[in-house]
Amino acid sequence: MIEFRDIHKRYADGTRAVDGVSLSIPESQFCVLLGSSGAGKSTLLKMINGMVEPTSGELLVTSEALNGKTRSRIQRRVAMIHQHFNLVARLSVETNILSGAIATVPAWRIFAGAYPAELRRRAALLAEEMGLSEVQFHRRCADLSGGQQQRVGIARAFLLQPPVVLADEPVASLDPATSNGVLKALRHTARENGATVVCSLHQVDLARAFADRIVGMRDGRVVFDGSPEALDTTASEALYARAGS
């Protein structure tokens, strides 16, 4: 469960990225944030995992208020899938997936690179679930295609079965078939694992096909909130209309 209560974010250069957002996203929901570039989707996502601090307002993640004291604890319950994958290219697929447990595994194991056997097995199973082969599992991420790297990113996010999964434009650089696979995986984790999944997207058709709920943003404000069926052509065109046009 994620709850935004009148959240504002103004950056140091004066940009108003988020302007009074109040939103509640329950468990087991695949919520898609739609909007053009600069609408505030990424900022909103990064607030949930504490990477961006709101200027004002209150944010509850897994029913706990996010602040300086709780940030580290909450971050362990939130995983994120990134548009540019953000994997360590020189590390193997296995180690990249295992890095999803970086904050919970004992420090000596992290420094020695000796992850627990059961976690390694889980990483292998997740890789298989994502359609990666054993050979690819032991390869460096740099040797994989964009689609395969994104699957590694998803496996990393799912490793600890977090109650909250965020995805920032996860299919922006992927082909249609891979995009469908990625969004299916996100919907699956919401429905089967009961996770709260929040995903920012540009593609209206993909949002309509996979989301349980669509939140449309424009200029930092929520301008649409409803089911995929409710997002008609007029509403979607309004989301992407250029300012002043």
Add this chain to the structure above:
Amino acid sequence: MSPTQQPIPAFHARSAREWSLPPAHGPRFFLTLVIVALLVLWSGRNVEMDRMLVETGGALAHSVGLKEESQVAEGAGALLQAMFPPVFSLETAIDRIDDFDPDRLPLFSRLEVREQLDVEINYETLEQNILVVREEILVQPLGYLVLVLQKMGETLEIGLWGTFIAVLLSLPLAYFSARNYSPNRASYFAARGTVSFFRTIPELISALLLVLAFGFGPIAGVLALGLHCTGFLGKFYAEDIENAERGPQDALRALGAGRLRVLRVAVIPQVLPQYIAYTLYILDRNVRMAAVIGIVGAGGIGQELKGRYDVFDYGHVATILLVLFVTVLLLDHLSARIRARIIR
């Protein structure tokens, strides 16, 4: 106003045939070029580059028979003549060897009897008598080469330990002097200051001072190299940490990981190839420098080199330089192989 300062024209404002295409180099570039040329000329004169060019040219002309006299060519020729052939054998008078046993000679060695003329003075009559003195000499055909190789081994060890100490000190210093990882400004400036301080003191100077503290021998050499190279490695390592790709670091930080964990998982794998390359370069450099700092008594082959140079044993100097050259060549080959294997 230069063309680059003009406001960018609105899109579709005019055809590409009318776009301004500024020249690649403006007057400022040529002015800078002239200033740099003048500075080079002025500074070159200060360090006698003009004389160097004239005398080197003269030596080259002398070597092809275009000039009769050249001090540089003659000096270099005499030195080369004195250095050739390199001396590999070791000759020691047996009366200078403690507990010499003629029945147990070292491997491949032999005894030679040499006659030398000596002058004896009768202090009562002050007459000089010329005597023929027979001296038994132990000749070890490759004895000096073996001694130089042993000294080279010691030099290699000094270089290796100097590099090891530099790596050990540099890693924590790099963490604190990386702007994005240092816990606060005080630790950042303290670490940066320490690294710069180590870099500023040349190892020859610190070796001189450390010889005073630790006495002659390899300790001074190891510490001098270690401290000086900490100044380099600390800076290089820190800059690589700062320039490492941010995406993976942000991704792991967002999972609640602390700085050290993020550094271990997202930064070290990224910077490791560069770290290995720097460290191998420093090792290569330290082995060469270990030979130099030996001159001030900090152990290794440099001490032997200085001793032989001072008594004009240029044949021995040639052997030392030959061994040094071959060692550096081998080390270069070895580090290239290590780089190729580890850095992919």
